[in-house]
Amino acid sequence: MFKSMKTGVLAAILISTAIYAHAQKKITEGTISYAVEYAPTPEQEPxxxxxxxxxxxxxxxxxxxxxxxxxxxTIVILSDVISYAGLVLIDVPVAQMQFAVKRTKADYDKEKATAPKFSDFKATGEKKxxxxxxxxxxxxKDDKGGTYELWTTTDIELPTGFNGEDFKDIKGSLVKFTHFQQGxxxxxxxxxxxEEKNGPYKLHVPSGYEVKTMEEIMAMQGGGE
Structure with a gap:
């Protein structure tokens, strides 16, 4: 069970910062649905x-x-797209366990340190x-020789910060893009x-959750898958 939980937590962290985008209709709260494609390394396959x-x-x-x-x-990931602070809540009812992992800007910077750095953004004039x-x-392109494309729209405007650091110079909201998370x-x-009512969300640890570091979560041992 612990192995399955830890793999699930890693999977959640892999997508936890996947959603930073920027955008003429202004939307301050709602839900974005994405189709996601992955290109994992062999170590990331599980x-x-x-x-x-x-x-x-x-x-x-x-x-x-x-x-x-x-x-x-059940894993809930809360993230502030401006401060890069976050909170991961892990609830395992069958084991009567509830854990909270606080995330900081320093954690974000550490994870981004080894990621490819994007540059040379050029509008092509192609539209669809x-x-x-x-x-x-x-x-x-990135600093490791990779080349990419993205698609952006000015039909909508999302809250400030949704473009993230990688795409902060792109005008409009990203509707298709490629980036790296945890390699x-x-x-x-x-x-x-x-556009719909959500939240408000807060980065406070709920009552009953035990605060742990991500290293402590990954170090947990137990039987089963």
């Missing part, structure tokens, strides 16, 4: 098997919420519809952006 092909991200202002069912655990959005294509290449394509 985690990928548990990753969703569709990702729903709820947001209220600058705080986003992702909820996943992974084996015996992605979902229900008018999108324009950009090309870009894994991921491509996200927006299926729907729905």
């Amino acid at each position: 985690a990928v098997k548990m990753l969703p092909k569709e990702l729903k991200v709820k947001f209220n202002g600058s705080i986003t919420k992702i909820e996943m069912e992974q084996g015996p655990a 519809m992605i979902g229900s959005y008018n999108a324009e294509k950009y090309t870009y 894994m290449k991921q491509t996200l394509t927006v299926k729907e952006i729905k």
